[in-house]
Amino acid sequence: MPRIILHLDMDAFFAAIEERDTPAFRGAPLVVGADPMGGKGRGVAATSNYLARAYGIHSATPISTAWRLSEAARRAGKPPVTFVSVDMKKYARVSGKVMRIVRCFIPRVEQASIDEAYGEVSWTGSYEEAERLCRRLKVEIHSEEQLTASIGIGPNKLIAKIASGWRKPNGLTVVRKEEAEAFLAPLPIRLIPGIGPKTEDILKAKGIKIVADLRAVALHQLEALLGKRGADFHEKVRARDDSPVEEYSEPKSIGEQETFEVDTLDSHTLLNQLDELVRGVIDRLHHEGFHSFRTVVLTVRFADFVTKSRAHTLAMATDDHATLRREALKLMLPFLDQRENPNRKLIRLLGLRVEKLTNSRLSWSSTPTYSPTFW
Structure with missing residues (x-):
């Protein structure tokens, strides 16, 4: 068999639900995401319908960019985008x-x-x-x-x-299995899972643009170029994948993030937001059936869009609110001084997530909860 x-x-998905539930949205370019605030919004698009994608608006497009693309379409006599908040x-x-x-x-x-x-x-x-x-x-x-x-x-x-x-x-x-290698051959290398923008740039610099090009590279050359991932891509471009279908796929992390309306380095503002993130993460941890975490990850995006993440793994698992706040604070404080922010750059986004989760209600029918992350 x-x-x-x-x-x-x-x-x-998100846009299709909004169109289904609000007939007035149908037939119009639609973006689900942050408030564009007349082009000054600071979040991203969670998703867009296919009419909006024709304008160049896709998942994770900065909402300010989505607004500018909508305005350009409007000036060209096309329908402007309807923006809807995430639910x-x-x-x-x-x-x-x-x-x-x-x-x-x-x-x-x-x-x-x-x-x-x-x-x-x-x-x-x-x-x-x-x-x-x-x-x-x-x-x-x-x-x-x-x-x-x-x-x-x-x-x-x-x-x-x-x-x-x-x-x-x-x-x-x-x-079919016998068609798989031919199916992959003409595709852009970016369609192979695991090949992101940086890896794509490395490969394109070597003249490798489509899967057939990548397939022609010897295993030892791929490993020299990409390390351990080279062997993984060597298998994938040959349509090989033995990973099983797992009836329950446990979420790897739970996180919250906030993009500030105004870039800031004000410690009071940042500490207040950190407290909000801690509460949100702990609430979701319990709501989604997890009873502990071990790793805390803080993400900071500066005004120039440079993004840094710092993590700490605890000796013992916990779900304690005070512990999460303390560890998150320890990770954030270096971004307020010379250690992580010597040029005193303003902060645009703050994110907090927990990893190495322990689940208290694991079962085949559990439904993993999606956490959109654009850090």
Whole structure:
């Protein structure tokens, strides 16, 4: 029996929910994210619908940039963007409903985020049957939630995930094992999971732009260029991925962040915000069923967008509010003096997260909670 994996990715999930719930938004460019404040907003876009993406606005686009792109479109005679604030509680509720539908069709499901999941469908016995199952699943999601999903079907998670983005929105792409290497060959290297902007620049400097180029590089050369990751990419570009579909994927961290309306180095403002972040993190830790953490990570983004993170791992796990505040404060104080901020740069964003979590309610049916992070 062949190994067959699917990856389901909801289309422009946050924006699609807002369009569904507010008919006036339909047919207009829509961005879900921070308040643009007439171009002076300081957050980011969480997501955008496909009309807004045509303007160049994507997830994590600075909201001030999104505003400028909207204004440029308006001046060109096109519809301006409608900006909507994020409602994570609503999106999480809808996600839970969608994932319950998915689990009615597929016994083994790994929820990868609030709007995507992997499914083990080898039991269908063939790619043809898997495709029929997925078409029924897509119809059911649309019938129950009036939302569309794109699905990729492949011999492993790697191929399935790339395939799910192939014909968005509302797509269904099947890549059989014998087709997988040819499917990958012409794709930009950036589509290989793990290749970010910095790695892409390193590879492009060597003339490596598409997967076929990367596949032609010998293993020892990749390891010399990229270290241990070289071996991982050597496997991926050959469509090899043995990672299992895990029925429960535990969140790796819980975090909160705040972008200040005005860049600041005022200790009173920063300490007050740190207290708010600590409360938010502890509240979410308990709400999501975790009873302790060991690692504390503080992230600071300066006014010039230089971003630094500092972390400390405790000797013992805890969920104590005072302990988190103390450790967070110890990590933040160097950013107020010569140790981490010798040029006295103003701070734009403060973020706090905890890692190495201990879960008190682990079960196959648990639904991981998505925490959008743009640090």
